[in-house]
Amino acid sequence: MKDYSIWVLEYSYVPDYHKSGVIYGAHNEGYVKLPYCYVLIKGKGRTILVDVGFNNKEYGKVLADRFGVKNWQSPKVVLDEVGVKPEDVDTVFVTHAHFDHFGNIEDFPNATFYLQEREISKWMWAMSLPEQFGWLMGAMDPGDIIRGAELARDGRLVLIDGDREDVLPGIDLFAAFDTHTFGSQFVRVKNGETGTEDSWILAGDLVYVFDNAEGRDGDGVYVPVGLASGSQTNLLLATDKMMTLVDRDPTRVIPIHEQRLVERFPSRVSEKGLHIVEITLADGETSKVRQ
Amino acid sequence: MISLDRDTSRLIDEVNAGKVSRESLAAYSWTPQESERLARYFVLARSQFNSVKKIIQFVSGCIILSESASLGGGREVFHSLSAAKDLLDKADEETRSLPVPAGVSRHHQHLLDALSCLREIFRRFVLTEQVLHLKRDQSDQLLYLLKMANESLKSASNFELGLDMVELNSSCACGH
Numbered sequence: 455m456k457d458y459s460i461w462v463l464e465y466s467y468v469p470d471y472h473k474s475g476v477i478y479g480a481h482n483e484g485y486v487k488l489p490y491c492y493v494l495i496k497g498k499g500r501t502i503l504v505d506v507g508f509n510n511k512e513y514g515k516v517l518a519d520r521f522g523v524k525n526w527q528s529p530k531v532v533l534d535e536v537g538v539k540p541e542d543v544d545t546v547f548v549t550h551a552h553f554d555h556f557g558n559i560e561d562f563p564n565a566t567f568y569l570q571e572r573e574i575s576k577w578m579w580a581m582s583l584p585e586q587f588g589w590l591m592g593a594m595d596p597g598d599i600i601r602g603a604e605l606a607r608d609g610r611l612v613l614i615d616g617d618r619e620d621v622l623p624g625i626d627l628f629a630a631f632d633t634h635t636f637g638s639q640f641v642r643v644k645n646g647e648t649g650t651e652d653s654w655i656l657a658g659d660l661v662y663v664f665d666n667a668e669g670r671d672g673d674g675v676y677v678p679v680g681l682a683s684g685s686q687t688n689l690l691l692a693t694d695k696m697m698t699l700v701d702r703d704p705t706r707v708i709p710i711h712e713q714r715l716v717e718r719f720p721s722r723v724s725e726k727g728l729h730i731v732e733i734t735l736a737d738g739e740t741s742k743v744r745q
Numbered sequence: 746m747i748s749l750d751r752d753t754s755r756l757i758d759e760v761n762a763g764k765v766s767r768e769s770l771a772a773y774s775w776t777p778q779e780s781e782r783l784a785r786y787f788v789l790a791r792s793q794f795n796s797v798k799k800i801i802q803f804v805s806g807c808i809i810l811s812e813s814a815s816l817g818g819g820r821e822v823f824h825s826l827s828a829a830k831d832l833l834d835k836a837d838e839e840t841r842s843l844p845v846p847a848g849v850s851r852h853h854q855h856l857l858d859a860l861s862c863l864r865e866i867f868r869r870f871v872l873t874e875q876v877l878h879l880k881r882d883q884s885d886q887l888l889y890l891l892k893m894a895n896e897s898l899k900s901a902s903n904f905e906l907g908l909d910m911v912e913l914n915s916s917c918a919c920g921h
Contacts, residue, residue: 581799581825607885613809613812
């Protein structure tokens, strides 16, 4: 029995992202397309997002002009492709607080957000360091943090301390401290009768592409992502934890920046030129990618 | 060729509007003295800009943590607020003493406005234990001032000049 459907929804992309950004050590190996996505989980009366993308009103044009980010579409447009409105979203799991994952808070007025407490507290520790440690504070938009404070004031921000099994029925959060960021987390969705045999991992930025979890030649040797404020070792340990949680089936670890997801799962391209990837369908749910 | 005065004037307009580009910078022909003064201003302003950004983030982060002090956030809150206050005092003094070339006073004013909002936060609230027990109307006021500070800072921001609201060097978003 499958309770949850999962779709990976592209909302923007960089056509020529440096490969060493997604695969540690892949220097001088050219560029790859980097899709920007969030994940929709739907089932058991819940409408859940993993991350919310970046806020185009704040920095979209700057990013587009300077860093080659293309074709940003609003959550309203992106979610409409699968018959969901932003107002329908009741829960958001934030894998980490970088502006391209935590930026669109205000577009989801009815959602409660879940974030690791350490993502905030250790980032604040980093801020208290001398100026020469400024690199540790990158990619956090002060506007997003203010909006996060508003969420907290309104009781819509839940700070988690470590792993939280069954944060919602059949959904677990797992902490991955000092990896891509200080307080990253990833999500497991359990569809199986016993709770684990049909599980999916939504990896956030802990795994950018298949190669990170499956090896550069599919040889099974983990390769960390190209950006970490924590350690490469911790990234590999987090990857191994994910693999353990899905009975070591790498196809069940979903990297949202992987363009080749469309080759592995049913998908279609929207009128806006963005991909919709259908990872799994709950019992009774209709496909959003097949006619 | 456009006169130096018009060049400078246009640049200032572009800076204030957040529109200056590398190409437009290259198109100007300043005297070495004018160029030196502007460059010096923006280099020095960068440090103050980053301090203001950091204080906004500090105070916002404290509000977030204060909502879950049971997790142990209280210690970080006190430490961070103390650091933010020290940074504010330093940034305030240094921003006021910046040598401001003629014409960039609006840009300088944006920084001062942001600092003014932040000073008001520290004036109104004894941001030590109080931040852990804010009433709704107090947190509304505090967040309003934070947003005002952030808006003023955004008006002073400019990627080309290194005055970035988001530092993208350690971000998964920069494509190049």
